[in-house]
Amino acid sequence: MISISSPRGAINDKNSNVITGRLYGRSLFPRSLDIVRSAVLLGLPIIGSGGVWMDADVESMLKAGAMAVETDIRLWVPKEPEA
Numbered sequence: 001m002i003s004i005s006s007p008r009g010a011i012n013d014k015n016s017n018v019i020t021g022r023l024y025g026r027s028l029f030p031r032s033l034d035i036v037r038s039a040v041l042l043g044l045p046i047i048g049s050g051g052v053w054m055d056a057d058v059e060s061m062l063k064a065g066a067m068a069v070e071t072d073i074r075l076w077v078p079k080e081p082e083a
Contacts, residue, residue: 001067003047004035024072026053033064040065 006022013019029051039046048066052058061069 001045001047002039003070004032004049006050026051029053029057033060036061036064036066 006024006028008020009023010018010020032048032050032052035050036046036048045067046065047068047070048061048064049070049072052061052069052071058069058071
């Protein structure tokens with residue numbers, strides 16, 4: 001089984017220094033879901049991750065064919081209290 005990881009990126013700051021790191025956040029979800037769909041079409045077992053923030057994201061990954069889903073930083077952010 002393969003697992004998607006957060007993509008690496010690099011940018012130049014205003015002083016032309018290269019800053020590298022990984023990208024995280026909800027905006028990664030659409031691309032991650034596309035990757036899961038592609039992997040499933042190729043017959044690869046995959047763990048979906050990347051931008052998984054809400055329960056609906058987990059459901060979408062599973063419906064797309066992910067064998068399991070890894071949640072992101074959402075686990076560390078407290079849920080809004082229910083009214």
